[in-house]
Amino acid sequence: MVRIRVLVVDDHRIFAESLAAALAAEPDVDVSAAGSGPAALRCLERAAGEGRRFDVLLVDADLGGAVPGTRLAVPVQEGDEEGLVDGISLVAGVRAAQPAVRIVVLAEKDDPRRAALALQAGASGWVAKDCSLSRLLTVIRGVLRDETHLPPALLTGVLRELTAARRHRTESERLVESLTPREREVLRCMVAGLGRKAVAERLFLSPHTVRTHMQNVLGKLGVHSTLAAVALARRAGVGPADLTGDVVERGGQLA
Numbered sequence: 001m002v003r004i005r006v007l008v009v010d011d012h013r014i015f016a017e018s019l020a021a022a023l024a025a026e027p028d029v030d031v032s033a034a035g036s037g038p039a040a041l042r043c044l045e046r047a048a049g050e051g052r053r054f055d056v057l058l059v060d061a062d063l064g065g066a067v068p069g070t071r072l073a074v075p076v077q078e079g080d081e082e083g084l085v086d087g088i089s090l091v092a093g094v095r096a097a098q099p100a101v102r103i104v105v106l107a108e109k110d111d112p113r114r115a116a117l118a119l120q121a122g123a124s125g126w127v128a129k130d131c132s133l134s135r136l137l138t139v140i141r142g143v144l145r146d147e148t149h150l151p152p153a154l155l156t157g158v159l160r161e162l163t164a165a166r167r168h169r170t171e172s173e174r175l176v177e178s179l180t181p182r183e184r185e186v187l188r189c190m191v192a193g194l195g196r197k198a199v200a201e202r203l204f205l206s207p208h209t210v211r212t213h214m215q216n217v218l219g220k221l222g223v224h225s226t227l228a229a230v231a232l233a234r235r236a237g238v239g240p241a242d243l244t245g246d247v248v249e250r251g252g253q254l255a
Helices: 013-024 037-049 086-099 112-121 133-143 152-177 181-191 194-201 207-221 226-235
Strands: 004-009 029-034 058-061 100-109 127-128
Touching: 004 013, 004 037, 013 029, 013 086, 013 133, 029 037, 037 086, 037 226, 058 086, 058 133, 086 100, 086 112, 100 133, 112 152, 127 133, 133 181, 152 181, 152 207, 152 226, 181 207, 181 226, 194 207, 207 226
Parallel strands: 004 029, 004 058, 058 100, 100 127
Antiparallel strands: none
16 A cells, blocks of 8 residues: 655644644555644754655645745735734745645635645645535545646736736846946845845945945836835846855956
């Protein structure tokens, strides 16, 4: 018998333990539970090192806290100052680290926007926490066959959100392409969370010059704040500057 290895990730202990116990009663399911994103990553790494990779993750959509070492790979709304989308940030991190793992998001309520974000991050399914065990098992087995599972009532809303996100991404990419190479480097530093002084030190520029570059970036992107610029950059797929590597070219070579 081929066994399915499932990891339940939920910071509500009673729910996680109850769900794990119910799944463990199935003859072809091995199940473990983790109470946070970092704990889930440790479980995944340990299992991979032992040659016992998990097949499916069941992730709480409202999982609290950030996941160290991961970057959100989906659009971020301007009002979201932390750049996090709850448990969906874990989806993006796991998909980047272990793309073979299938992920199903467990939600308290149906939400087309967040379901669309989950799919963009790499999830294969979105199901209600109060769904039946038989329904959940159908979804688990379905995603292992590369199926995508959504509640029928969410389908129209999710398609609308995905279409809008694609349109916004195209427009964001066009705006980013209008930047000079130096302005794009400054934008990447902004995405990495660097302030004006830190950007100046990294790029060997004066704070006044960096301020001018930042003002130009905001103007060309048509936004009025650093937070809005970062949100647009992420929609366009712009990643943060690599803060662990060497600094970029000196002087005005990229200006």
